[in-house]
Amino acid sequence: MIAQNIQTIKADLPPHVTLVAVSKTKPVAQLMEAYAAGQRIFGENKIQEMADKFEQMPKDIHWHMIGHVQTNKVKYMASFVSLIHGVDSLKLLAEIDKQAAKHERVIDCLLQMHIAQEETKFGLDEAELQNLLDSDTYRNLKNIKVVGLMGMATFTDNQSIIKNEFDTLKSIFDRCAAQHPQFQVLSMGMSGDYQLAISCGSTMVRIGSSIFGNR
Numbered sequence: 001m002i003a004q005n006i007q008t009i010k011a012d013l014p015p016h017v018t019l020v021a022v023s024k025t026k027p028v029a030q031l032m033e034a035y036a037a038g039q040r041i042f043g044e045n046k047i048q049e050m051a052d053k054f055e056q057m058p059k060d061i062h063w064h065m066i067g068h069v070q071t072n073k074v075k076y077m078a079s080f081v082s083l084i085h086g087v088d089s090l091k092l093l094a095e096i097d098k099q100a101a102k103h104e105r106v107i108d109c110l111l112q113m114h115i116a117q118e119e120t121k122f123g124l125d126e127a128e129l130q131n132l133l134d135s136d137t138y139r140n141l142k143n144i145k146v147v148g149l150m151g152m153a154t155f156t157d158n159q160s161i162i163k164n165e166f167d168t169l170k171s172i173f174d175r176c177a178a179q180h181p182q183f184q185v186l187s188m189g190m191s192g193d194y195q196l197a198i199s200c201g202s203t204m205v206r207i208g209s210s211i212f213g214n215r
């Protein structure tokens with residue numbers, strides 16, 4: 001079933017869109033089914049769970065941290081994480097830089113933008129993003145690379161609200177990419193809204209329940 005789901009979704013994705021299989025809460029046996037079907041990028045939202053799965057699984061997997069990251073836990077993933085989606089402060093970016101330096105790595109990061117109406121979702125607004133990118137602290141970080149932006153739309157069935165939020169994120173992304181050529185990745189879209197996200201310019205979709213079933 002998992003292999004079938006991955007094939008169906010991949011057949012639906014344009015070639016420039018990367019699929020992150022969101023495997024949070026799912027057992028390693030199910031991730032291995034996805035792996036056997038060719039999937040090599042997995043997204044997790046808890047650092048400890050991701051580290052446990054990293055230990056148990058093949059080493060050619062790219063692990064993406066898609067959840068909110070606590071500063072004091074960065075050290076547990078700094079040796080192996082390949083992309084951190086949810087970075088929403090300079091303080092966190094500085095900690096990732098420090099931990100990456102210990103492993104002589106450069107860790108790719110996405111800055112999370114607040115686009116939804118809900119108060120609860122993390123992220124920066126455009127002014128905060130601009131301040132961060134313009135700061136000397138940011139410019140001096142050598143062991144992180146901000147490669148783009150990530151956002152989550154409001155949890156609603158109203159497609160026009162979601163489309164509006166995705167359009168907003170895409171236009172912020174385009175303004176940033178014009179100034180920062182290393183901005184290549186726009187992570188937006190989940191099981192319920194990834195087709196819409198792609199039509200709005202997403203280059204990376206994070207899909208969980210449509211691959212692994214409900215959590």
Ligand SMILES: *Cc1c(COP(=O)(O)O)cnc(C)c1O
Nearest residue numbers: 022045066190191206207208209
């Ligand atoms: C859980 C999660 C997803 C996947 O959600 P589905 O609706 O199961 O596809 C995507 N992005 C983030 C940040 C998540 O936490």
